[in-house]
Amino acid sequence: MAGSAVIEEQKFSLQEVLDTFKLCLSENQDVYVEHYVAGWRGLVKFMNSLGNVFTFISKDAVNKIQILVNFLNGENGSHYVTIQSMVKYELDNQLVDLDKRGSHPESGSRTLLRLHRALRWLELFLERLRTSTEDSKTSVMCADAYNESLSQHHPWVIRKAAGMAFCVLPGRPTFFEVMNVGGAEKVVDMLGDAVPMISKVYQITEDLYSQNNLLELP
Numbered sequence: 001m002a003g004s005a006v007i008e009e010q011k012f013s014l015q016e017v018l019d020t021f022k023l024c025l026s027e028n029q030d031v032y033v034e035h036y037v038a039g040w041r042g043l044v045k046f047m048n049s050l051g052n053v054f055t056f057i058s059k060d061a062v063n064k065i066q067i068l069v070n071f072l073n074g075e076n077g078s079h080y081v082t083i084q085s086m087v088k089y090e091l092d093n094q095l096v097d098l099d100k101r102g103s104h105p106e107s108g109s110r111t112l113l114r115l116h117r118a119l120r121w122l123e124l125f126l127e128r129l130r131t132s133t134e135d136s137k138t139s140v141m142c143a144d145a146y147n148e149s150l151s152q153h154h155p156w157v158i159r160k161a162a163g164m165a166f167c168v169l170p171g172r173p174t175f176f177e178v179m180n181v182g183g184a185e186k187v188v189d190m191l192g193d194a195v196p197m198i199s200k201v202y203q204i205t206e207d208l209y210s211q212n213n214l215l216e217l218p
């Protein structure tokens, strides 16, 4: 009994990860950095379970997550509780390199922008997955979502490497299995809940960055 309880605890569930993203929004529609990075951490775990070929992608995500966690746990952590307070604090105190990389190459605002762009990829990919059929290819869905979003911010060499990684993505049945949600119908239901919520977090962040002219931070 105790043994099986331990095994249950260790099971990875994408539902839990997506629930973390649900915690991101405060009553005022501010986005909590703590839950945002926790959501990404879960996604990285999921990606790592797909194989070593994705390590170069997860390393970059882990690095960015860590930068944000360091700010959150640092002496000015209270300013990093939400994305809104982080942006305000960093802009008010000239802590962001706005035009070219300078003395603040790893500000919270520019670091989060990289994850924010990746969130758009995730939103597009999950929507494709939700509406996919049994014979749909995850590699194609992933590449299409990437080409429509994140790729526009990546140089040729990264686009090439990402394209190669997509080719070795497991097929839809394995993918659904690793998600550990249940049968295909359950996956579709879960994605039906998850996609609008991810879209909302994405849009609130996008509006904030757009209003502050931060969408092209170097």
Ligand SMILES: CCCCCCCC/C=C\CCCCCCCC(=O)N[C@@H](COP(=O)(O)O)[C@H](O)/C=C/CCCCCCCCCCCCC
Pocket: 014, 043, 044, 046, 047, 050, 054, 056, 057, 058, 060, 061, 114, 115, 117, 118, 121, 126, 129, 142, 146, 150, 153, 158, 162, 169, 179, 218
């Ligand atoms: C139900 C299915 C769930 C899907 C779960 C997906 C899990 C995805 C987990 C993590 C995604 C990785 C996020 C990558 C963040 C990339 C940030 C970025 O753009 N970084 C570049 C720019 O940074 P700076 O140089 O300006 O600091 C950096 O150059 C990137 C390097 C790594 C390559 C990034 C390729 C991104 C491909 C995204 C698709 C991931 C495919 C995973 C498939 C499951």
